[in-house]
Amino acid sequence: MMGQQVRGWRSGDGERRWLSMLIEAMEKVSRPEVRATPCDPRVFSALRLQLARPASPYPYWHASRVSQFSLRN
Numbered sequence: 001m002m003g004q005q006v007r008g009w010r011s012g013d014g015e016r017r018w019l020s021m022l023i024e025a026m027e028k029v030s031r032p033e034v035r036a037t038p039c040d041p042r043v044f045s046a047l048r049l050q051l052a053r054p055a056s057p058y059p060y061w062h063a064s065r066v067s068q069f070s071l072r073n
Contacts, residue, residue: 028034
């Protein structure tokens with residue numbers, strides 16, 4: 001389930017579904033057999049690059065998707 005995008009997760013049922021998927025993923029990666037599996041160094045490299053980026057002021061939408069409309073126009 002990791003890597004899936006849950007559409008409408010902020011709606012009542014969608015929020016519970018998203019939370020259930022998060023808990024399921026956390027339970028899966030906490031298993032000893034999964035934790036003992038070596039991780040590809042490229043994954044760590046990509047993670048470091050992602051974490052080094054500045055936080056987006058638009059956490060749920062990419063900045064290019066944000067409307068340029070303003071009530072002041």
